[in-house]
Amino acid sequence: MTLQLQKMYFCIGQKLQKSRTTLLAALLMLSFSSSAMAGWExxxxxxxxxxxxxxxxxTAQTQANYNNEVQCYTNDDSSVxxxxxxxxxxxxxIARKQNINCPGLGGTQKSWTSGRLNSKDKNEFLYGRIESRIKFHNLEGGTWPAFWMLENRIAEQPVKGDGxxxxxxxxxxxxIDVWEWFSNAPNTYITNFFNTESCAGETLYSYPxxxxxxxxxxxxxxxxxxDNTSFYIDDILVVSQDMSSCNQxxxxxxxxxxxxxxxxxxxxINPSLTQATMEIDYVAHCQPSAANNATYCNQALAEQNNGLPEVSIKITQNGYTITDxxxxxxxxxxxxxTGNINADSSYSYDWYTSGLASPIITxxxxxxxxxxxxxxxxxVSVILTDDQNPTQTDRDAQTLKVISESISTSNTINANSTGGSISAGILLFLGLLGLFRARHSLPHQSAGK
Structure with missing residues (x-):
């Protein structure tokens, strides 16, 4: 993963000294009882x-170069x-054995090409269920595929300059590592955390x-x-981690x-290996819902929406479309x-907001x-309902980021010291809290390190 070389020397007891500001907005708390929390939206x-x-x-992250790895990450989705x-x-x-003067690394010589995609600035998620259906095609030594997550203020490509x-x-x-697998230790996969708060740690799942x-x-x-993170393979609970005292x-x-x-x-790397492939069926994000009993956050949920009204939230400021x-x-x-609207039907909009300044809803x-x-x-979220058929609904939710121009260029931590401070404009965190359903416990579990 990111800067794994640093992981080998990273001290769990490291303390990041930082100034703290009073949180001026309450967390959005959507609590579900165990009977109400049935599925996913x-x-x-x-x-x-x-x-x-x-x-x-x-985004193809072509400037990544960590751990003395031998691959050049490219944006190639069209050549032979x-x-x-x-x-x-x-x-x-697909990782391919081929010599290349890597364009993203200033012409550095590499002996493999490969791919690394991230959703930074395009699709970012706060709480809920993040899921992917994956298989890896190779067992030869030297490969390291992964499905993982990073907090969105990291100084990695693409750097937008928004903090x-x-x-x-x-x-x-x-x-947070959801799934990473080493072909040189093939019988297990890893879930793991890296942070400065000593929050949680590594857990191994043993493939049966x-x-x-x-x-x-x-x-x-x-x-x-x-307050919690829980990892699953299929419908098996790998581990639950108490995050209630974690500030990351x-x-x-x-x-x-x-x-x-x-x-x-x-x-x-196995000398006979010339190609290694990680295959992904989908990547999805869901929030807790009492409207169904869906176990997974997957294509089946997407297909349920076929033919329903569709709604998405557009954000404009002073007449211009914006993101921040x-x-x-x-x-x-x-x-x-809205799209797919039936001209013979009438529709209603139900809005929910948290922390907006005197919103006027019409x-x-x-x-x-x-x-x-x-x-x-x-x-903010909105539910579109077909008044003639109330079971026909669609929903969109957005996390709005308010940031002044003066803050966007000054919120920096000095990475060369063991301490530092965060500016008084520390971001306020709003999120959904769902009481997650019970699952089967894992028979193959080792303690995290």
Whole structure:
């Protein structure tokens, strides 16, 4: 994973000294009783059903170079030797043995090419269930595929300049590994945490049939709230971690998918190996829902929405479409954009907001003046209902980021010291808290280190 070489020397007892500001907004708490919390509501999914990578969802992280690994990460999804192949409803990330002067690393010589996608600035998630269905095609030594997450203020490509200047694994740049597998230790896979708060740690899952199990399709998932993280393979609970005293992982994170080769952790590469493939059926994010009993956050939920009204929230400020809200730039409008609307039906919009400054709600719009709002994250959702058939609904939710221009360039931690401070404009964290359902406990579990 990110900066794994540093992991080998990272001291769990390291303390990051930081100034703290009073939280001026309450956490959004949507509590579900064990009887009400029945399933999941799909928020986002990439089903890889096209013919190329959807670059609206992903960035090819071509500047990553860690752990003395031998691969050059590319953005190639079209050449004969492409590293991303979207076909037959899946994404294949393909590592290939070939010498290259790596363009993303200033021409550094590498002996393999591979792929590393992240969803930073495009699809970021705060709490809920993050899930992917994955299989790996190879058992030869030297490969290291992974499905993992990073906090969105990390100073890694793409760097937007919106406070993403924090160095791993400080607050704002912590890591959660949902699934990573080493072919040189094939019988287990790893879930793990890297942060400066001593939050949780490594847990190994032992495949019942050993290494060959990695070549079968499995659903790997993280269920995440402010106070808990739980990891699953298929419907088996790997481990639950108490996060109630953890001060990290309370802000949006993004997903990464990659295949690393060799290096300090990948180990020796089998000399006969020339290609290694990680195949991904989908990546999805859900929030808890009492509306169904869905166990997974997957394509089946997406297919349930076929033919239903569709709604999405558009954000404009002073007439311009935006992603981040500047409190000095005037009136903000949130509009519920709809598609697949039946002209013979009538529809209603139910809005929920947290922390917005005196919002004025009129039908499919919300207007508010952000000038009095502090920098941080705010939550808004809308449910569109067909009044003639109330079971026909669709929902969209957005995490709004309010940040002034003066803050966006100054919120930095010095990575060369063991301490530091976060500016008084520390981000406020808002999230959904769901009481997650009970699952089967894991018979193959070892203690985290």
């Amino acid at each position: 799909l928020q986002w999914i990439d089903k890889f059903d096209g013919t190329s990578v959807n670059w609206d969802n992903w 030797n492409k590293n991303y192949d979207v076909s037959d409803g899946t994404l294949k990330i 993403d200047s924090i160095n791993w694994p400080n607050a704002g740049a912590g890591e 049939n050993g290494g060959p199990d990695v070549q079968n399709w499995h659903n790997y998932a993280l269920e995440w709230s402010k 992982y309370q802000e949006p994170m993004f997903v990464l998918l990659n295949v690393a080769m060799g290096g300090n952790l990948g180990g020796n 809200i500047n409190p000095d730039n005037g009136l903000v409008t949130l509009s519920a954009q 039908g499919n719009q919300i207007n508010f003046d952000p000038s009095s709002m502090v920098n941080g994250y705010y939550y």
